[in-house]
Amino acid sequence: MDAVPARPARIQDVAAAAGVSVSTVSNVLNRPERVTARTAERVRIAVAALDYVPHPGAAGLRTGHSFAIGLVLPDVTNSFYARIARGAADAAYDHGYSLVLCHSGDAPEREQGYFSMLVEQRAVGVVVVPLSADPGRLARLRERGIPLVLADRAMTDREGCSASVDDIAGGRIAVRHLLDSGARDILVVNGERGIRQCSDRYQGARQAVRSHRGARLGQVVAERMTVAYGTEIARGLTDLPDGVFCTNDFLAAGLCRGLAERGVRVPEDVQVVGYGDLDVATFGATTLTTVRQPVEDLGRAAVEMLLDEIDARADHLHETRVFAPGLVLRDSTRPPADH
Amino acid sequence: MDAVPARPARIQDVAAAAGVSVSTVSNVLNRPERVTARTAERVRIAVAALDYVPHPGAAGLRTGHSFAIGLVLPDVTNSFYARIARGAADAAYDHGYSLVLCHSGDAPEREQGYFSMLVEQRAVGVVVVPLSADPGRLARLRERGIPLVLADRAMTDREGCSASVDDIAGGRIAVRHLLDSGARDILVVNGERGIRQCSDRYQGARQAVRSHRGARLGQVVAERMTVAYGTEIARGLTDLPDGVFCTNDFLAAGLCRGLAERGVRVPEDVQVVGYGDLDVATFGATTLTTVRQPVEDLGRAAVEMLLDEIDARADHLHETRVFAPGLVLRDSTRPPADH
DNA sequence: CCGGGTGTGAAAAACGTTTCACACCCGGTC
DNA sequence: GACCGGGTGTGAAACGTTTTTCACACCCGG
Incomplete structure (x- = not known):
């Protein structure tokens, strides 16, 4: 009316x-x-x-407090980052804050541009999924005293909180599951050595094998972590292992397809474990047993640590939260033998 | 120092x-x-x-202008919406605005909650990917006079701009390609009739078939648009068509796998076209010819129309931008015969 | 040398809120 | 009966800008 x-x-x-x-x-x-x-x-x-x-602007003017928190990540289109965004958005919503999406798109100068923007907006804090490990790039925010939390990467200098998943544990449970299910000759199909996630997952695999007498571990490195390269690797395999741990579901899905082409049965002849529980894990003829990471929790925890830092200020203790991954059992492995 | x-x-x-x-x-x-x-x-x-x-708050207090624009969508984790978000974020960044991510998660009350939040924040405008077509839910923003643009859905009441892709055209080019490549007995594997995208794509398919003498069109409806259901449908097919148009790449990927199981060759025996150019289109043994939608453009255009409305105010004309999809040729179809 | 026009910079009000300090009223206590 | 104190409500300043109005100095022509 x-x-x-x-x-x-x-x-x-x-x-x-x-x-x-x-x-x-x-x-x-x-x-x-x-x-x-x-x-x-x-x-x-x-x-x-x-x-x-x-009017929040007017209120903020008086109180010096705003309700914007920034989320800076390389690419929303990547499902991993999207899941972080979802968790972060949920947490922000629950606490009455608004989340500013900053899509740095793999460009360092854009990342810096967003940092400047967040400084201008007087963002109350920022969650960053950093492009590189170099802490120097965070300087712009640091010198302004804007609280900062890293997601998917541990804070190297103890100057802030961070939330990440334990990739070593992930590699360990993946390979331990293969061993428990009867595999002894384990092959790791890995991504490039330089990627921290890849080397961590391999390290976990080594730990699992080491504590199991009679088990062997091999490794092959894929140029890129895609379905196509996974298939390629399956085709090139000379003597087959009885268990394969792919450090990424794309590789695993491709590998399964390549094995099927050769008439190798999964899991009867070779068992396969992937990593990430991506959509692709359920697309193939045999669904993939894989390691699931609590990625939403990463985003949620990051925002919550941020808010704690903002509230507590003086007596806030920086925290490095590490989340444990879990195993999703599907058709590409056999059920573990009872003990 | x-x-x-x-x-x-x-x-x-x-x-x-x-x-x-x-x-x-x-x-x-x-x-x-x-x-x-x-x-x-x-x-x-x-x-x-x-x-x-x-200090933007202080400036906004004086000028009455803020730099926040809202992006409300059902789920960032869905790659379609994520692509909208990416386009929107890019456009917002280019124009110096910040984008507030609002993840309504399929919950109407949460969508309303975000609308209220955006009203509080004095957002300068909002891009909405609405949960349902009901324009009533947009009332909260409307009555506040906050400019509004719909993405992925045409504005029904001409009360604002909208950006969407032409699904009828998409269905048409998909099926026209099948016809051009020699198929005559076309089957549409569709999602539920109630979904606007699905009925539009089917309508486009009908148009293509109608203008081609000697061509036939059939339809089968999948309960859900997943890889698994696509495979199921392939298994259940009694007399094979020579061309299949799946209104979704998941269905197409599953269908191809199901056909392969039966020893049916793609594209020699049956040609298949998918829709969406999702990642899954390149995961299978034969890569999928599919319809690619310019989704990022949707988000970008939505933000830009919003900004135009904000700048022009009085003499802004509401616009309903419709983007044309394109065809991506891959291995699941034969090259078109020359004319 | 004076006056008018022009261009540069300053003073002050306004935006919408929060919060501090104070005023008031009431009942209870000495 | 006066004083005190707690509980409610008010006035006014302050937050950091933008913008309008205004004063002043300067330059140039008459």
Whole structure:
């Protein structure tokens, strides 16, 4: 029935409508215990009638507090990062903060551009999935004193919180499962050595094999971690292992297809474990046993640590949270033998 | 070398450092033509020395203008929506706006919650990928006069801009390609009839077949649009068509696998076209010819129309932009015969 | 040398909120 | 009966900008 209001109602309008002072309205909204139930009720009615919504810019001006937190990541299109974003968005929503999506797209200068933007916006904190491990690039935020949390990468210099998943443990449980299911000759199909995740997962695999007498471990490195390269590797294998751990589901899916082409049966002849529990794990003829990472938790935890740092300020302890991955059992491995 | 500044510099500090008035500093920053080059230079030096960054909240308070635009979508984890987000983020970045990620997660009440949040934040505009076609749910934003653009769905009531892809055209080019490549007995493997995209794509398929004498069209509806259901359908097919158009790449990938199981060769015996150019299109033994949608453009265009509406205000014309999909040729179809 | 026009910079108000300090009223206590 | 104190509410300043209005100095022509 009302026309579109030319301008939204201000606190002053509410005060006038309720017949109280501006400060009383503010008190009702921010410190209800300081005001009589009767007055508060009157004010609340006026608020509702005028559809009054406080102006956060003005409030922030006075309080010095804003409600924007930044999320900087290389590529939302990558499902891993998207899952981080989802977790972060959920946590931010739950706490009444808004999440500013910053898509750095693998370009360092763009990452820096976003950092500047977040500084300008007076973001209250930033969650970063960094492009590289170089902590220097975070300087722009640091020197402004903007709290910072790293996701998917441990903070190297103890200057902030971080949330990541334990890739060593992931490699360990993957290979331990192969061993428990009867495999003895294990092959790791890995990505490039330089990638931290890859070397960690391999290290976990080594740990598992080492603690199991009679088990052997080999490794082959794929140029790129794609389905096609996985297939390629399966074709090139000369003597077959009885268990394969691919450090990525794309490789695993491709490998399974390549094995099928050769008439090798999975899991009867060769058991395969992938990593990541990506969609592709369920696309193939035999679904993949794989390592699932609690990626949403990464984003959620990052935001929550950030908010803790903001609230606690002085007595906040930087924390390096490491999440444990889990195993998803599907058709590419046999059930473990009972002990 | 400086310690972390207790508080960021204000415009007043800059004025003092440069030996000019506050308003001059503001003029240098916002209307440089109103001030002497010499003075401007002095001010700029002071700005750099103090690392001064204007407080957007304070500025917005005065100007009534903010730099936040909202992006409301069902699920960032879905690659389609993620691509919209990427396009939107890029466009927002280019224009100096920040994008607030709102992850409604298929929950209407959460979508409403985000709308309220965006109203509170005084967002300057919102891009919505709506959960349902019901325009009533957009009321909260409308009554506040917040400009609104729909992505992936045409605005039904002409009350705003929208960006979407032409699914009818998509179905048409898919099936026309099958016909051009020699197929005559076409089967559409579709999703549920109620989904607008599905019925549009089927309609496009019908158009293509109709304008081609001697061609037949059949349809089978999959309960869900997944790889598994695609395989299921391939297994259940009694008399084989020579061309299949799946309205989704998951179905297509599954179908190809199912056909392979039966010893049916793709594309020699049956040609297959998918839809979406999802990752899965390149995962299988035969890569999928598919319809590629310019999804990033959707997000980008949505943001740009929004900004136009904000700038132009009075003389802005609502626009319904429809993007044309294209065909990606791969191994699941034969090359078209020359004419 | 004076007056008018022009261009440059300054002063001050306004944006919408929070919060501190204070005023008031009431009941209870000495 | 006066004082005190707790509980409620108000006034006003402050947050950091932008923008309008205004003053002043300078230059040039008469």
